[in-house]
Amino acid sequence: MAIIGTLLKQGIKLRKSIEQERKSPFALQKRQLLQLLTKARGTSFGKMYDFEGIIHQIQTQPKASKQFFEYFTKKIPIFSYEKIYEEWWYRMRENEEANVTWAGKPRYFALSSGTSSGSTKYLPITADMLKAIQRTSIRQILSLSDFTNIPAKTYSKGILMLGGSTHLHQKGTYFEGDLSGITTKQVPFWFQHFYKPGKRIAKATNWETKLQEITLKANRWDIGYLAGNPAWVQIMMERIIDHYKLKHIHEIWPNLTAYAYGGVSIEPYRKSFDKILGQPITYIETYLASEGFIAFQKKPEHHLSMVLNNGLFYEFIPFNENNFNSDGELVNNPETVMIDDLEEGKNYALLLSTCAGAWRYMIGDTIQLVNKKESEIIITGRTKQFLSLCGEHLSIENMDKAIDLLANELNTPITEYTVAGIPHENLFAHHWFIGIDTDISEEVLSQKIDGYLAKLNDDYRVERLAALKGVFITKIPSNLFYKWMEYKGKMGGQHKFPRVLKKAMYDEWLQFLKDNNISYDKHLQKH
Numbered sequence: 050m051a052i053i054g055t056l057l058k059q060g061i062k063l064r065k066s067i068e069q070e071r072k073s074p075f076a077l078q079k080r081q082l083l084q085l086l087t088k089a090r091g092t093s094f095g096k097m098y099d100f101e102g103i104i105h106q107i108q109t110q111p112k113a114s115k116q117f118f119e120y121f122t123k124k125i126p127i128f129s130y131e132k133i134y135e136e137w138w139y140r141m142r143e144n145e146e147a148n149v150t151w152a153g154k155p156r157y158f159a160l161s162s163g164t165s166s167g168s169t170k171y172l173p174i175t176a177d178m179l180k181a182i183q184r185t186s187i188r189q190i191l192s193l194s195d196f197t198n199i200p201a202k203t204y205s206k207g208i209l210m211l212g213g214s215t216h217l218h219q220k221g222t223y224f225e226g227d228l229s230g231i232t233t234k235q236v237p238f239w240f241q242h243f244y245k246p247g248k249r250i251a252k253a254t255n256w257e258t259k260l261q262e263i264t265l266k267a268n269r270w271d272i273g274y275l276a277g278n279p280a281w282v283q284i285m286m287e288r289i290i291d292h293y294k295l296k297h298i299h300e301i302w303p304n305l306t307a308y309a310y311g312g313v314s315i316e317p318y319r320k321s322f323d324k325i326l327g328q329p330i331t332y333i334e335t336y337l338a339s340e341g342f343i344a345f346q347k348k349p350e351h352h353l354s355m356v357l358n359n360g361l362f363y364e365f366i367p368f369n370e371n372n373f374n375s376d377g378e379l380v381n382n383p384e385t386v387m388i389d390d391l392e393e394g395k396n397y398a399l400l401l402s403t404c405a406g407a408w409r410y411m412i413g414d415t416i417q418l419v420n421k422k423e424s425e426i427i428i429t430g431r432t433k434q435f436l437s438l439c440g441e442h443l444s445i446e447n448m449d450k451a452i453d454l455l456a457n458e459l460n461t462p463i464t465e466y467t468v469a470g471i472p473h474e475n476l477f478a479h480h481w482f483i484g485i486d487t488d489i490s491e492e493v494l495s496q497k498i499d500g501y502l503a504k505l506n507d508d509y510r511v512e513r514l515a516a517l518k519g520v521f522i523t524k525i526p527s528n529l530f531y532k533w534m535e536y537k538g539k540m541g542g543q544h545k546f547p548r549v550l551k552k553a554m555y556d557e558w559l560q561f562l563k564d565n566n567i568s569y570d571k572h573l574q575k576h
Contacts (some may be wrong), residue, residue, distance in 0.1 A: 078362055078535075081361070083107045085402055085404060088152055091148060091152060093149050093150075094142075094150040099434055100170075103117060103121050107316030109137070127400065127409045128408060129410075132360055133410060138171065141155055150173075151177070153175070154232070156175075157174040159172045159223065160172075161339040168220070174231055177404035178405040181342065181360035183343065186239050196307070196348070196349050198335070201332050202273070203274060207244075207271055208273070208274045209272045212233075214226065214253060214259075215248065228281075228339045229251075231250070233251060239563060260284070264286075267292075267301055267302075270302070274300040276309040276310070279315055279318040280464065280546070283322065296327070297327035306330055311337055312452075314428075316449045317519065322452055341404075342356060351430070352420065352426060354424075355388070360404035360430070361403050362403075363399065364401075365385065365387075365399065366379070369396075371396075371552045373432065377432040379432075388459075391419075391421065397416055399412050399414050401411070415432055415435070417446075429447060434548055436468060440507045440512055440516075442506065442509070443506060443508075451502050452498075453496055455494070463485050468549055473478055476518045477519070480522075480569075481523070482522075482525055484526065484529070485524055491522045494522045499513065529565060
């Protein structure tokens with residue numbers, strides 16, 4: 050087990066992992082907040098929002114008291130990206146000021162757009178955040194020893210990480226680029242032996258060039274572990290199989306036994322992966338965002354376990370009509386809770402305060418607690434990628450599951466889809482676009498998807514009898530989803546197709562389909 054063995058030889062200790070298992074989530078998060086506030090107390094942000102007063106509250110109150118949390122939430126407003134950048138972060142990036150929202154100056158800014166629709170975001174990455182990401186990465190690697198179905202030899206094989214370009218652009222005193230490029234610069238020297246595709250190929254900014262070079266070198270590598278976005282990893286493996294005239298990927302990488310993914314559900318991709326794999330592999334979920342390494346899967350058959358003591362303080366906003374409108378926008382003065390007050394089975398929007406100088410920052414993701422004892426969560430979607438035109442509260446998790454059920458029933462891969470809510474018969478309808486290559490009719494697909502969702506979501510079932518008057522499906526070639534990504538300049542790496550289309554993006558998508566000779570108008574006229 051070369052990688053794990055090397056980590057242990059380097060003196061990496063499990064103290065923080067053991068501590069998280071022994072202490073309560075509340076105690077860990079309370080201390081984490083104190084550490085963050087203490088480090089940032091001298092910043093411009095800390096002085097404006099009375100960090101000294103919040104610190105005093107934490108230090109003087111009884112251990113079980115939550116008065117400090119009430120004080121914290123009253124003193125500091127909730128920030129969207131636009132709000133915190135326009136008020137604070139621009140000073141670090143454009144004016145290169147120090148001690149703005151975190152001690153010192155960030156050396157890096159990660160470029161992020163979330164989905165293909167978003168404009169570029171510039172997220173500060175501090176030295177403390179890089180250390181935190183590295184520590185959590187090490188914890189995750191060490192936890193692989195609990196995956197007993199991964200043979201020991203896997204840890205001496207290559208790790209192929211398919212991310213964005215590692216090329217960074219220097220802007221004055223800092224660099225900016227994909228998070229993968231920033232973190233790759235921190236990779237220890239001993240890891241270089243395992244890391245593929247190597248620094249030169251990883252630096253390529255052109256997706257096709259990168260894919261071609263990986264394909265040409267694939268037969269020289271002995272890959273045991275894959276990491277990356279499922280859509281792009283699938284495309285890569287299909288390209289390799291086609292180039293070498295293989296039946297499946299295990300003919301060239303016989304020791305491939307594990308795949309780490311994040312950002313999207315693996316469920317819509319399982320059928321496609323089954324067709325290009327020669328043997329079963331272990332899927333391992335991670336939750337690494339540009340804002341921080343939030344959670345990872347510690348054990349087989351478990352969900353994401355939140356990291357509670359490594360540079361991130363969490364708040365949770367119940368995702369309901371009291372706190373959000375139908376467009377997923379936050380209302381004034383929403384309710385927030387700490388991790389110990391989460392209820393299993395309910396959706397929450399996630400707020401972060403971090404060692405990169407984000408404070409009460411709404412990341413845009415929604416989560417659901419599934420195991421309170423282990424602080425395990427699932428990602429259910431995005432605050433603005435739920436469909437709730439009339440109270441149906443349809444999450445990406447629901448949609449992914451319905452697509453997975455459809456793929457299993459039809460025994461055919463369905464990797465890409467998107468949905469829009471539209472006006473219909475003076476009320477509402479859902480318009481689905483599904484990448485599928487079977488002869489099954491769109492009407493039958495509509496009936497099946499509708500039936501699955503009615504079983505998965507009670508609110509949806511009720512609204513189908515009331516205000517939600519139609520479910521329409523347009524079949525399109527799967528490659529059009531990737532052609533759209535290319536059209537938007539979002540090929541490869543971290544980029545993913547949005548599962549829900551709203552407003553201007555829906556109109557742009559319809560125009561794109563029209564330009565590619567795809568008919569959809571008939572669905573908009575149905576009654």
